[in-house]
Each structure stands twice: as structure tokens, then as C-alpha cells.
Amino acid sequence: LWSAVQDAPLAIIETVEIVQRRFSEVDEAHAHDEGEGDRSLTYWRDAHRQYFSRRGQFAEDMLLCCERFRVVERLTGSTNTFDVVDATIDDIHAAMRSGALTCTQLVQSYLDRIAAYDQAGPK
């Protein structure tokens, strides 16, 4: 699994299953495992209808490839691997105790997010 944003490998994954399903056949279980929004089928259908519609491809009976995978190994090679997204105070302290994070790096990470998103972000 490669991150286009970070231009770096994120993890090694193993494909467990690939099935073809029509949009209308995607079920609750798949929506839950894909893990977006509130993980409901309603959310999945709304979000994907919007996405495919934007690309001019949407149809209720369109064929989709549904891939199921498992993470074999997470690759965390860079120096500051701490992800501040939804980090708790305990997470922060544990990372600092282990030497994976400094206070300066943490503050910089939040400042970067403020700079990227607060005024310049989605509108």
C-alpha cells in the first residue's frame, strides 16, 4: 500500500478476496468494513453515489470490484511517525516516553494542520 500524499510505502497488505458486485448489491457488512462515515450502508451509498456521479459514471447497476485485504505489516520507517489525528493525551505521552515523539514535533504537527486546513482548507 503506497501513500500518494506522503510518496512512501505505508503497509504490506494481502488480498483476501475480490468479488464483483453491482452498486445496488453492496451490503451493510461491506459498508461497515470499508469504515467511512458512520459505517452505515446509507452513508456508503450516499458518499459513493456522489463520488461516481462527480466522475459521470454513476448507475444503480454499475459493476464494482470489491476487494477485501488484511494488513500483513505496517511500515513506519520515517523519523516522526506519530499521527496526531485523534491522538489522545495518553497516546501522546506514550509516544514521548518511547522516544518516538518530542513536544516540539507534536506542537509543529498541530501548527501544520492549522496552517493547512483552518483558513486554507475545505470551504
Next chain:
Amino acid sequence: MNAVQNVNPRALQEAADLDAKFKESGQMAPLHCTPILLKDQVETDFMPTTYGSAMFKTFVPKRTATVVDRLLRAGAIILAKTNLGEFAAGGSGSAFGDCHNAYNPIYYASGSSCGAGVGIASDFGAAGIGEDTAGSIRGPASHGSVVGLRPTFGLVSCFGAMPQGPSRDTIGPIARTVRDAAIVLEAIAGYDPKDPATAASYRRIPESYTAFLQPNGLNGMRLAVIRQPMDKSTDTNAPDFKEVRAMVDRAVSKLRARGAEVIDPIEIPDLLRLLEGSGTLSSTYEMEQATNDYLAQHPDAPVRTYKAIVESPLLVESRRKAMSDGLGRLPTDPTFLLQLQTREPLRTQILKVMADNRLDAFVYATFDHVPTRLPLATPGSNRLLSTFLGYPALTVPGGYSSAGLPLGLEFLGLPFAEGTLFKAAYDFEQFTKYRQPPSITPALSR
């Protein structure tokens, strides 16, 4: 998003100092290097304190609020001061404009601690501090799928925060998890001679709030669900009211699955009449005197009186009417005295229902409607009840609407029973894991 007003220019230096200190001692204070987003109603003598108003855009007070002192003593860093509804009501101010919902910026973020709510929802800091007179902590928390605690009146010092309605003003945490909220409360709670109202907390504070966080906290707890709308603007026929009702239904089944005994619904006789008699969203009879007393403590403030604020062309239009209504009103007004008087039977009624049913807490939707599109404010607020009681209320994520907007579930308990609320909410949170960070502000590349 427009959550942040001013970033603390000393934040990185303070971080370096904390790094050095930790390297030397190996010791961490409870809030060691916890970057805080602070509602800009709260004074800092090292950064501007604007109250969300262009009138105070460059005002740096000569003192610092008690809550800030306590956070710093516990090892925290004030990372930034955040946007708010001007003079602590609504979701817009003349200093920095509207706050935008963290999950979809064209939607309302609720107020008035909106910047702290949006900022914590968007992971702009580790924890936030809000102020809640009529729901201003819990509104933004529920609109950002985060946790917000309005503490018992008198538990947390309000010294150094501009008042709105001194009979109801409280300061409390906004955090992404129940545990983080408990950790922050532990640092800021307690008696402060500079805010005599906090003497009410004398010998009523547990040794630890985090000790209440147990994996089976809900097991054997007795809860009751309030389904009666607590706001005249609630439309029980609206489709989005049904969405919220479904959220509460789902929550009740989860609470029961965790072993709580849930009475659903519970009837509180006369509730709407008692609420309406106890006051309104706005602190009409308290604002002018409280503001003037406060400004008198700041001889170098650029505006000297409440009247001058209301008459200033800079005041945001959405606040002008409510604030004008307070001009010339005094807390000795018979209407206000009657409101204060009505809060007693309201307390008795709530306590009686709790005693009759041996309850630990009440549960209800923070709002009976889903977040609205800007510039409209979300109707159907159920946040006023705890403000008139002075009892603690904790909102936690309850899931999302069909449009992907956050919904909040609120727990209300006995005075100084924050620990009980944390206990219930922690188990609920760990079991449901409703919060998902907003997809529109993903992790940045490193």
C-alpha cells in the same frame, strides 16, 4: 474552518523547554505538552483576548485566568486562542467571522465555543477549553462529534473569563475522548479564592476523575431517557427529528446491552413550563451589570461599558438584538428574580424524579434536530436544563445524521457527580466508538 484566531507565538519555545525538562527529569506532569485550544473569552496576559470582537482585536489583558494558570502548572501549552460567537453567544463574531462545521463547512458548528469545538474535531490541538452559559460547550462539541462537559456550577473557576450571565457561567473541557475530558477536568477543578462561587466545590471533589473510567461502568447503572422536547422550536414532525429519535433509540439499546437499567421514556411533570419560567437562552438581565463590573477590572480595555459595546457599529449584526435587549436591565428586575425563583422547583422536580426512580443520570439528545446549514442555528436545543439546574451535563458522540453530520447524546447528573457521568459515558464511548475524524481534514504527509 475558521476555528483559530491567534496562534501562541511562544508555543514552539515552550515545547522546547518542556522537551528539555522531560529529558532531564524523566517526569511528566498530568498535562505534559498537551497543546490546548482556548476559547478567546478567557484572559491570557501573553496573547490578545478578543472575546470574538473587532473592538478588542489587539487587547492584551494584564492578568491571566485561573483556568489558564492551572493548565500551565499541569504542564500544558496554550497552543492557540479560538473563535467564538461575539461576547460568548452564537457562532459568529466581528473579529474573525463565522465558524464552520468540521464535517462539512457549509453547516453550522454551533456556539459559542465554536472554535474550540471545531478545532478539537479537526485535530488542531489535543484538548480544548470552552465556556458554557446556555450550552456553549456542549453545542460545538455535539456538532463536532467530540466530548464536552459543562461542569457543576462552582466546580471550575471563572475568574478571568468575560461573564455572560454570572448565575449560569461555567468553564469546562472539550476533548475527543471521555478520558481526555476527565484528565483536563482534574487539572482545572477546585476552589479558587478569586471566584468565591467555587467554594461550593469544597470537599466535593473526588481524588481522581479518571478512576471512574472502568470497562463495565454502565453495568447496573440506572438511567432514564427524557424524550419531551425542551425547546419550543422543536418540530416533532420534521424528518430530521425522526433521525435524532432513531439516534436515541440506538443509544438506548447500546446502554442496555452494556447492562444499564434504562427507563424509557421518563416523564418530568411540567418540564417545559419550568424551563421557560427559569429564563431564556440569553442572559438578558445579567449581561449589562456583569460586563460593566468586568470591564472596570480592566482600566486599559479599549471599550469601557456594555452600552458602548452595544452601540458600536463593529458589533456583529447577529448579536445586536439580543445584546440590545439587555440594555438598561438589572438583575434586581422582578422578572429575573422570578426566573431565579423558578429554578428551585425545577431542581426539586428533577431531584424528585431521580430519587423516586433511584437514578444515576438522565440521558437525552443534545439537540432534537440535526445541524443546519449556515447561517441558520440548529433548533431544538436541550442544553438549557442543566444551565438552570447548575448540575453537570456531558455530551458525547451519538453517531451521524444521514448527511454525515454529528449528533450528540447528553448525560445529566447530580451536582458534583461528574465522575458518574464520566463512568457512564466512557463505557458508552468504548462500546460504540461513534467518533470518526472528519474525512475532509486527513493526516498530512510527514
